Amino acid sequence: MTSNDVPAEWSPLTYRVLRSAGWYSGRSVPLDRYESRLREFSGLGMHDAARCFLGEFAGLSTADWTPGPLMPQSPFRLVPCDADTPREAGVEIREVVLRMSESAGAPLYPVGSVDEATSWLGMAADGSVFVGDGSAQLLARGAYEALEVLTVERRTDAPLPFVLVGDHLELPPGFGATRGPDGAPRWSPETERVLRLAGWQPGRAVSTEFWERTLQEADEGYAMHEAARRFLSEFGGLEVRERGPGVNAARSPFRLDPTSATEDFEIIEYLRAEADARLYPVGHLPRGSFYLTVADDGAVYVGMDEVELLADTADAALDKLVRGIR
Template sequence: MNNTGARDWSSLTEEVLRRAGWRPGRSVSTDTWETILGERGSFVAHDAARRFLSEFGGLVTYGWPADSITTSSAIRFDPLRAQWQDERFTEASRAGGALLYPVGTADEGASFLGITEDGALHLLRDRAELLAPTTDQALARLIEAQSTQSALWVPGGPAPEHPFWRRLHTVETGPDAGPRWSEETDRVLRAGGWFPGRAVPTDTWESILLQTGGFEMHDAARRFLAEFGAVGVPYREPWDSMPWMQFSLDPLLAFWDAEIIDDLAEQAGVDLYPIGMRDRGNQHLAMAEDGSVYAGMDSVWLLAPTPDEALQKLTSRIQPTATYSSTAGRRGGRAWGATSRTDVGSTMPVVRMRRAIHTSRRTPMDLTGHSTDYVVDASFPESMRRFVRLGRQRWPGLFLYGHPLPPGAPAEWRLPEPEDDGLSGIVTFSSGREMEDFWEEQGYALDAEGQGPYAVFYRHHAQPLHATTVSGVHASSPEDAAAVEGTGLLLSQYYVVSIVTPEDPGTDPFSRSVVHDFLASFGGPTAVPV
């Protein structure tokens, strides 16, 4: 029944669409979507698709009234969700006898929405289903059907792997690797849809964000999005299989977040234009007129002063390698759990805290390696230089970060400056290429010679740290240990550090020797607490 008098849908449907940003006469450019889908499949837009996306494209509709159930069943009128899915649409079009063009997703992204040349909207689940003869009726049915969690369709089997991960192993790097960024950044960007000379129209993003948030795109953002818009690294389960933090250079992710972007801009002291998000929607990415890129949500920080440097950081590893399996140990995994211990190491006597001081920990997983955790004072960067030199003494062909350490480099090596992006820094150690390959397959484990790779995870905290009581003190003499036992601890700044070794240092000689070297680097006691 038509309760609005103008459209063939109910007042409920109109209320939901209006809350999503629709208005009578709404019209946005579709050029950006058409160009990108043409890059990433054999999609050819027809007039019915253009009309539909011009009116509804970019909207995210929610059931009404909005609550914890209905808001989880979002329908997204975003055709780019179907990128690299042209085979699925071709098969559905052939089965239905009509050309389907993608216009969005339903069922929390589990199914696609496609429209035929005569304007009929279809739902693509395990097969294509006609929603209704007319677009208005189809929208009314779709919104009603998607308004409860129990009505959502769930695929019978596991979701197929995102095309990014398949492309990652087939793309080849080009001449931009080196002059602009690292070879790995080049490979990740190409897998995510970038290529040299790419220039997509930005009209769609520009018109939608101007209408909904009053954002005015500046030239730096326009140039950046023309080259890198809709490029990103998708999330995949489990979390520890992610070599890089998820990110998406889609400015429409800030659709309803104008106030947040304005607040970040005020904190940064510059005008900012949204260019995407990372960390599964936990951080906005925004660009200033000079091309500098900022990140944040409640607070803001400078990610990088130039676009290319920002891309380098976005594609920097949060895990040392990109090769994982469901059963093999994951390289870079932190073995949180019952076997990890927390100590304080510095130039002062080493003490053991009664409680963990880490500010955040990931969910325990079945990871390889053993983590010995410390809180360290400001001497940590200099002590790491000594630790690297001891590593070179252990292995003359020492590899750091997966690459050989050149002769004379230990004396010049410096710990990279901490980045204000909430991520831990990592320094990885191995004896050479053979151990690097072993690491890829086995994770943190001992090889046939009883040795294995190890790593130092670290994070700097500029704020003070206070502990009421410390215990388990190891010092150069019993008297010094007794003087510190039971006292409090106060540091003006500190580092949280984890030494990840193949096995428990309390039982494995090699792992014990690594922790021994780390403690010796501070000039303090070297006993491993048990």
């Protein structure tokens, strides 16, 4: 994609977020399912500005908070209504949009939602975008600018563990990453936050006996080496559900449970041969059904049809998985 394909109003971050959500230059979406349902249930007519915007962006969403430079930004969903929206919900949309239109001083058409679907995005016929749940605030004078604001600039409330510091949000004081034996942080504060929410804590140690026995009963080739035992003792059983754009790749949920590989020993053998290493399964990424494995030197690999070294250490691998780094 050339620079001419990127809207001038977008920062590199907004471009990356929208690309991760599924946008691409020249994207075109049929709108009949939205237009006919809203007209039938709410009497709202789609104007040309909304048709142009939704034709390019309808159906896109960010599944998690995006990393704005000043503060995290609320997820947004660019869907005027769902295909199975009942009549009652259509009437509610109409009432909210009419109140927003009165507040904005112009007829608005719904083009999406923000703040976990508690606020609506409405577009005027001149392309201006407003946000609100009754009263309307001007978000931007144009569609591309509105997406830039949603991704980078808009001030919103964020869930814990972020706290308000002046006019932006930060992790609470002292919420630093746990330090390793060398005194350096083991990973980023964001990874620390995600792992703690998943149930990890410093000094965590769980029994690996069940996993070791289950896999060895499935196939004698599943002999747990010490590096895998250390990994599973600290991280086994954790499940991370983070989604959305990461640093340079989409973040994917993952579960650290080796029993997911009990039916796929041939795949693990193939990955072992490709890596030329003693790999032991420690989890999987459901999206794409990729397996996570640990070599006897502690390196972490990911793969299915081919194998890739994710990181030389478990800590670095988890940081990459959580933050979306490849």
